[in-house]
Amino acid sequence: MARIFITGGTGCIGASTVQQLLLCENVEQLLVVTRSSNPRILHLWLGKALDRRVELTAADIGDAEAIQQLLTEFQPTHIIHLGALQSPACDTDPRQGMLVNVEGTLNLFQAAARLATPLKRFVFASSAAVYGKRSIYPGATVPEDVTLAPPNLYGVWKVAGEHLAALFHEKTGVPVVSLRLNTTYGPGRDQGRTSAPTVALKSIALGAHEGRVIPYRMPYGGRENYHYVQDVGAHFAGAALLPFNGIANLNIKGRTIEVSEFLQIASTVAHEMGIGDYCDLGVAEDATANLFVCDLEDAAVETTFPGLPRTEIQTGIEESLSIFRQQAAAGSLTLPSSVL
Template identity: 55%
Template structure:
């Protein structure tokens, strides 16, 4: 039976990843490291039932000594490192972001070298390791292109990938870095690219209050989208399926124009009888989307089997249904750019 140690396990990606991991019988225990021990994000997926296989520990990933003490005590077979500052927090607090996103990652890799049972280390990287889309002339972008992160967050994620490469070189423990882009859907509560999720939430909130809430996207252009359940399923699969070596992978997703995404929101809202409450546009003179798009995902599809990819239409529809239910219960809030 596997013992999986997860940092950032009560965040958006962490919560849905744990939800997917619990569907595997070979998972014996999941130790969730969190600063707050707040289980509310997990309850979005587990409802009122907290699986007895879950164990919570209080841990700040910028406390390097505590990382060593906790991880050695847990002695996991697998590590999933999701704990990090997101882009706006890194922009606001450069040193704090570096201490968490780079220092915390380094500390975790250091202690992982001492784990006798460790079978896999999975690191949550980001499409922010790439340059802006205008930097690349090709139609689609694979993992081997030149990397030129457009902000501090991307620089530190790229540093994490290199730390993973060195960790694997020294230990031979299989190490996987997953590059994700704009995740939308239930549980997306913060981050620069949480805006598409807020467009969906505006429809649900408007339907409950019986008013049209006009939402404006704060950036424009094309965007690479991942449905949140697909992201959790891919993290879980890449953690538990066999893999040897070190690899950085784009997770599966789809790129479309932002205005087309908003059009799909309108279409799905109409199909659900919510058309009177759907009106999202792009802000006048909005800056271009900072992050890359048109990412290939053939590499991850070759390395791992049966990874899901929900169509944007299906993902938007399911998200609207879930947000409407949350709004009825009074538990739906807009996502925030930063913590």
């Protein structure tokens, strides 16, 4: 039976990962560790009553002693490390970003190495931010073995995390998987630069509920690689529990299209759902180019963990809008103040 220690488990990806893990009968208990222990997004996927196998606790991964104590008491069989500060927070406060994203990751690896019973698996949430600009990779897709050239501090620290993962694997022999992902969209996504596509969808749903158009303009344009949030959760759950030995850095499955095409699909779906009159989406006149790489090659993750999902963008948008409309009706759907 699996006892899984998961950091960042109340965030967008974390909550979806928890939901996917609970679908597995061999999961005995989940210890969800976050700074706030706010279960709001977990309730989105799990309902008002959390599964009895889920335990929440507030802790800072930057506190090495606290993390060591939690691991020693819980004695996990698996760790999924999702907790991190995202790009805007890292840019605003680089020292705090490094404390959480590098030192916090180091604390977790060191504590895991001291466990009396070795882990069965460690899964690390890396990022496509480890790659450089799309223009430096000439191929049709970007595989995992290309030169890494992160465009910002967040990416630099994810590269550091992957190196820490490799050292941990070399020292302990514990199988380690680092998953690299781009733009996650869908219910629960409300932080980070690439939350913009989700904000666009929320503006349609909230506008439809309030009977008014809420215009939204994307702050960046160009090509973008999209992952539906439930697919991402399924990748992390699969990387933790499906058969695997060794160490791997893997791109997760997604779809790359133009930002403008994503917005057009959103408009089409909104019209099909009868709320197209409340759709006013576009790319801002002063939009910058998308900072992150796209066209991720994902053959390796299919070979390593066959059958993980890749939801079509139209389907992901439709499911997202349906949930956002329910949230709007319940009074729980919010938008950034800059949009309203």
